Amino acid sequence: MILGSGWGGFKLLRDMDKKSYDVVAVSPRNHFVFTPLLASTSVGTLEFRCITEPVRGYRDVEYHQAWSDAIDFEKSKVDCTLNLPKVPRTYIHKSPTETLEDTNKFTLDYDHLILAVGSYSNTFNIPGVKEHAYFLKEVADARKIRARVLECFERAEMSRSDEERNGLLHFAVVGGGPTGVEFSSELHDFIREDCSRLFPDLMNHVTLAVYDVAPTILASFDKSLAQYCMNKFKRSGIEVRTGTVVEKVEDGKLILKDGKEVPFGCLVWSTGLTENPLTASLEGKVLKSKNKRILTDGYLRVLDPNGKVIPNVYALGDCATIKDHELPQTAQVANQQANYLRKSLNKLAKNPEKSLEEVVQPFSFKNRGSMAYIGNWEAVVDMTKVNDNAKESGRLAWVFWRSSYLTMSVSMRNKMLIPMYWFMTWVFGRDVSSFQEYDRFKKLDA
Numbered sequence: 001m002i003l004g005s006g007w008g009g010f011k012l013l014r015d016m017d018k019k020s021y022d023v024v025a026v027s028p029r030n031h032f033v034f035t036p037l038l039a040s041t042s043v044g045t046l047e048f049r050c051i052t053e054p055v056r057g058y059r060d061v062e063y064h065q066a067w068s069d070a071i072d073f074e075k076s077k078v079d080c081t082l083n084l085p086k087v088p089r090t091y092i093h094k095s096p097t098e099t100l101e102d103t104n105k106f107t108l109d110y111d112h113l114i115l116a117v118g119s120y121s122n123t124f125n126i127p128g129v130k131e132h133a134y135f136l137k138e139v140a141d142a143r144k145i146r147a148r149v150l151e152c153f154e155r156a157e158m159s160r161s162d163e164e165r166n167g168l169l170h171f172a173v174v175g176g177g178p179t180g181v182e183f184s185s186e187l188h189d190f191i192r193e194d195c196s197r198l199f200p201d202l203m204n205h206v207t208l209a210v211y212d213v214a215p216t217i218l219a220s221f222d223k224s225l226a227q228y229c230m231n232k233f234k235r236s237g238i239e240v241r242t243g244t245v246v247e248k249v250e251d252g253k254l255i256l257k258d259g260k261e262v263p264f265g266c267l268v269w270s271t272g273l274t275e276n277p278l279t280a281s282l283e284g285k286v287l288k289s290k291n292k293r294i295l296t297d298g299y300l301r302v303l304d305p306n307g308k309v310i311p312n313v314y315a316l317g318d319c320a321t322i323k324d325h326e327l328p329q330t331a332q333v334a335n336q337q338a339n340y341l342r343k344s345l346n347k348l349a350k351n352p353e354k355s356l357e358e359v360v361q362p363f364s365f366k367n368r369g370s371m372a373y374i375g376n377w378e379a380v381v382d383m384t385k386v387n388d389n390a391k392e393s394g395r396l397a398w399v400f401w402r403s404s405y406l407t408m409s410v411s412m413r414n415k416m417l418i419p420m421y422w423f424m425t426w427v428f429g430r431d432v433s434s435f436q437e438y439d440r441f442k443k444l445d446a
């Protein structure tokens with residue numbers, strides 16, 4: 001049983017040997033998301049369909065569109081709740097006491113369990129973030145951001161004062177890691193290439209800023225590449241406000257630690273990751289790292305609070321890390337781990353009398369470097385972990401960035417759609433239709 005359909009879970013459910021295993025997948029999301037290109041969809045450089053792969057495409061996998069809520073390791077059972085609307089009341093007939101809630105609950109048994117449930121965005125409990133900021137983890141998030149950016153421009157067009165216009169057209173990104181940087185770059189491209197054409201009178205009011213507590217953005221990259229990105233942002237007019245602490249967020253307003261208040265129209269929050277509710281529910285049942293990731297041994301087997309292996313339970317990707325070998329929370333790690341676990345379990349099935357230690361070596365992560373898009377057809381590629389001098393920035397890096405992600409995209413359909421949309425965006429610009437619905441009769445002051 002595989003929990004999750006992200007980088008770790010999806011690869012496993014696709015590639016496991018179905019002759020040896022009956023594969024059951026449980027995930028609230030019925031598709032895989034190719035996250036490296038998610039920021040591109042949030043402004044319409046690519047369409048959402050270009051970066052998703054449906055789980056239902058794999059008919060040899062038993063799939064349940066559900067959340068796993070709790071795990072009983074002793075009984076090898078997982079409690080789940082369907083991530084679907086409840087059935088109409090007419091169909092409640094099992095027992096007179098059955099509630100609508102009950103019809104969404106079910107329990108599954110497993111022989112082998114793989115946890116690949118990812119993580120949530122970390123708000124560090126800063127007041128107002130959950131209520132007023134947008135996150136960028138799912139297609140639904142990208143869709144909301146795209147609608148909000150357009151909303152800000154349309155609203156600003158009808159604003160009654162410059163103060164209001166400036167506030168609505170201040171786009172704030174909190175977090176200068178790769179996700180924050182790539183989103184800012186995509187948004188800047190959208191504003192420069194499309195909004196400037198569609199809303200020319202508003203351009204003097206637009207500002208875009210990246211806020212980070214650290215002294216630099218792209219802190220995990222080679223220093224010279226991080227500096228290259230900072231310089232490029234400054235030249236492009238993207239403000240980089242490093243060493244800035246956000247203390248509170250209110251409706252349309254950031255409140256900084258130094259007391260300054262910054263009005264914004266759209267705030268995107270990307271300051272790192274924290275455990276999700278399922279991982280949190282395993283407190284006391286599994287060993288966890290300082291930053292609340294499930295700890296495994298080198299074979300990706302989950303450890304109990306005493307450090308002993310829990311039989312037939314594995315964890316990988318963002319939700320887990322190897323004891324004494326902290327791994328980065330990246331698609332690269334999740335992908336390599338899924339590949340490793342697939343091979344291990346397939347070998348185990350062929351040699352049932354042997355233990356995992358006898359059929360495979362422990363997992364070892366091969367860092368192949370990192371890349372980030374930094375706008376205006378430029379990128380940074382950092383492979384200094386592979387070779388000291390292997391780094392590139394600018395247009396050549398951008399060609400490498402695009403071709404790598406095109407090669408890595410999963411299906412033939414997306415390998416065709418992605419370049420097609422890149423070309424269409426280049427020729428016709430991004431689509432600015434918004435499908436957002438508003439309640440015309442809602443009392444605005446209520």
Ligand SMILES: Cc1cc2nc3c(=O)[nH]c(=O)nc-3n(C[C@H](O)[C@H](O)[C@H](O)COP(=O)(O)OP(=O)(O)OC[C@H]3O[C@@H](n4cnc5c(N)ncnc54)[C@H](O)[C@@H]3O)c2cc1C
Binds near residue numbers: 028066
């Ligand atoms: C915008 C963005 C850009 C990124 N760019 C890069 C990049 O360029 N390179 C890179 O290496 N990494 C990148 N990453 C990081 C990368 O996406 C993650 O490290 C990777 O997705 C982790 O894979 P995972 O399988 O652990 O989790 P995820 O891919 O997050 O998948 C988790 C899955 O678990 C499901 N799930 C959640 N809760 C439950 C539950 N209770 N029960 C069952 N299922 C559950 C979710 O619906 C989802 O299907 C990026 C991330 C983002 C958000």
